[in-house]
Amino acid sequence: MADTRVTLCGITLDNPVIPASGTFGYGYEFAKLYDINCLGTFSFKGTTVLPRFGNPTPRIAETPSGMLNAVGLQNPGVDAVISYELPRLKEVFFKPVIANISGFSIDEYVQIAAVLDKEVQVGWIELNVSCPNVHGGGAAFGTTPDSAARVTGAVRRVTKKPLIVKLSPNVADIAGIAKSCECAGADAISLINTLLGMRIDIKKRSPLLANKTGGLSGRAIFPVALRMVYQVYEAVRIPIIGMGGVAGTEDVLEMMLAGATAVGIGSANLVDPFICRDIINSLPAEMDKYGISRLSDIIGGAH
């Protein structure tokens, strides 16, 4: 029998498939469609201190083999997540979940992490460091090794849960940033978030998104994501959650060969809501095809 299990920071997952943050809500929309306990786990919608509506619409645009989003972290705020979303999730999902959090200052990150640290449903805390750092001039925390390390270190002090840092791909040296997060206490690296992109409405002669730019995700970015996972695998010793453009079972295997311990699936859920379930179901047959008996054996196998 094909063994699909992998271990992420001490917690064993039934399989490496993890719906990525922002594409799976707080889980229960999908629970209406299938039993989401088949998942390795999932990362819930990026949560901030205060409730946010996010950016004005249009927030979505299509691109060749991909999409742009400028949702702008719409979420009900961490208090509502704890009092309302997590209790609802508890009824349909019985595994530890990844809490994806965002802040506009180091204090905000620390504040949310400290609160979520007390939630037993939360297995891991995932810091999305692609947010604009309002106190640091607007550039994202994740675009310099220093700022990424600072936020990682600060959050490290307030939680004992495994700490995942999720990196932005809009940088020249992803490996350097990953390394500095590792040094600052990260237990895992998750990558990639979206590439910054744009589309223009020719008729209106203006950017299609109200926010002008948006994050590019979907199959188009798979080769960039794969390359970054490969580079980061050579730079750090902690596990990697690889994501970006994964849309099929072979993509999962490519990501793992590049160095991913677990594999995030984002936009593909939006287009095919059953894709994570279907990939999980097809993993054993696909492993057979390539002569893989233990999936964890192939992590980093292409190095």
Place this chain on the structure above:
Amino acid sequence: MADTRVTLCGITLDNPVIPASGTFGYGYEFAKLYDINCLGTFSFKGTTVLPRFGNPTPRIAETPSGMLNAVGLQNPGVDAVISYELPRLKEVFFKPVIANISGFSIDEYVQIAAVLDKEVQVGWIELNVSCPNVHGGGAAFGTTPDSAARVTGAVRRVTKKPLIVKLSPNVADIAGIAKSCECAGADAISLINTLLGMRIDIKKRSPLLANKTGGLSGRAIFPVALRMVYQVYEAVRIPIIGMGGVAGTEDVLEMMLAGATAVGIGSANLVDPFICRDIINSLPAEMDKYGISRLSDIIGGAH
């Protein structure tokens, strides 16, 4: 009558369509297929001081809506270009051409530029600063504002021809790099070169390209290219050659609205060798559709 002309550094082009370097050889392969004098101009294959075979094969891989290449600047060297390629080109192309050059040290860039400065067929010199800077530790010249400025400044001193600097997209702050090239004397910015990517051969459990990583081009990267052109347009006053994923007439218009004065077309030539001719032919009708009488009017129109 629709006016498709644009002016690039004082030279008027019949239209903004420019086959991008590396996808059009030295022009005469395509001259067998159609009269390439219909083009605005084109940028010839990246040329180095010495002849280069480039990287081992496989050098090409397919990706969703795109491709990876790791050709590694195969070219006959600048002397052969002058003695053999340019004279052949002269027989089929009667417009000034863009000379795309690469070097592994500032000296090499200077050396080639100085030689090509004397060629009347060369209308512009395009510095490809995405090459690894062997003297500066291997990172590409184009990934820091400083190194990009240094090579620009050095070449500026040896040529009076309009100097275009072609930037790598694998950076956090493209506008900053463009600005520093402008200050160092660039007459135009061309962007984007390829995004660094990878594919893995699952059966062999190793990267598909012999070089491991390759440059991602094609439709997949269009939204990233468009965003960078938009950002650079706000940062500099010199004209921009926008490229990356352009594969149709509407893409040309989007690029120009983002801020491009001329538009490069790369990989699309490889898949459809007639695409530049076809786009040029369809420009007037497409301009009519959007109520554009002078194409140059829409440059930067989305700002």
Place this chain on the structure above:
Amino acid sequence: MTQSDLTILSNREIATSVYEMKLGGNTISIARPGQFIDLKLDGFFLRRPFSVCDLENDVLTIIYKVVGRGTEHMSSLTAGSVLDALIGLGNGYETSTSGASPLLIGGGAGVPPLFMLAKALVSQGKSVTAVLGFNTAEDVFYKGEFEGICSRVIITTADGSCGIRGLVTDALTEAGDYSYVYTCGPEQMLKAVWSKINTSGQFSFEERMGCGFGACMGCSCETLCGAKRICSDGPVLYKEEIKWPTPA
């Protein structure tokens, strides 16, 4: 919501650039008029949303206007092709609030969902008036179909080439008394209707969508009752909760 492979039964142009497509297959999860389906098209990343125009014996009708590459591609499909669809999306119209003589107001590509709605209201014994607005006579579709079931059908065209010259709101006096309003159309039209009608009503909105089933927050809009997702909390909003981005 369910996923269903639908077979194209027919696909024909019924007005300038407007096509009627009939689809066969399992349509069980479609519960209400005003719901929509989301079609996967070869070569396009995102699905394309279309209102259910009619549903009879598992034959589902949509009417779509060619406005871009996706709808252009659709117009080239022929009977027998199979489309991957998510169906039964959105809240749809609530018919119980309509009163005895509801008024339906549709504009252009917003007309289709009103047809299934009109049928439902008529089958509940209500007297339905429909005001359908188009740009010009050649754009008009389903006039006969609506006349076959509604008590009254008023057509407006911007150039006066068919029916009343003007916008749908210019036909409100002509429409006489009504107990309730159901409407669907471009946002400018919805806004005009909202400010002109003297009853309550339900308004169906459009927004660019990532998923179509509530997962991505791509289609959110602010309402007086908090943020709502057009795809799953909508597309139908009640008159009372609508908050216009700029004052109406």
Place this chain on the structure above:
Amino acid sequence: MTQSDLTILSNREIATSVYEMKLGGNTISIARPGQFIDLKLDGFFLRRPFSVCDLENDVLTIIYKVVGRGTEHMSSLTAGSVLDALIGLGNGYETSTSGASPLLIGGGAGVPPLFMLAKALVSQGKSVTAVLGFNTAEDVFYKGEFEGICSRVIITTADGSCGIRGLVTDALTEAGDYSYVYTCGPEQMLKAVWSKINTSGQFSFEERMGCGFGACMGCSCETLCGAKRICSDGPVLYKEEIKWPTPA
């Protein structure tokens, strides 16, 4: 080289995962056996190269093995579909050098171009022997077709389930005397043939391609006569110019 829209006339499985596709249309730019065509497939960025296997009265035959997503997609296409093709690519085999009794050696997916070559050589009055190697009996195709035109056809299979057990090189003694060698197949086979034959010959190579017509330098290989592009300076190289990446 020209661009041509070719219509699929037939597409059938002729051995395990091996299909023969017949295409109709303008094939005027195909000049020689050993040339190839490059097919654009819906949903794939790069074209797919296939050797011309036969060309009679503007009916072009290719034979392809399903090895990945592109060829899998091709296997699902039906007669009547139209494919955008670049045709007349590559140098092809030169037949004038063959002498009176050329030997053709093909392995698996390298067999197809040898069929058109065999026809050309036979029509020039030459006595052609073909050695065709496969893995197992179920993989064998075009045995009868080759037997219909060649003086002699020797099949080898790795497991001995058809013809001689072993590799094509194991059949060289059996093949007897020959004046020249033409070959096409996997690189390992070409290398083995190169080191075993005692005449000159022409070898057809494969490489991953960007363009297929000489523009991108994606398919270059080093030869004793300098760098060559497999797509336009090849795919056929002369025995004397080949430089193996690792010593043969």
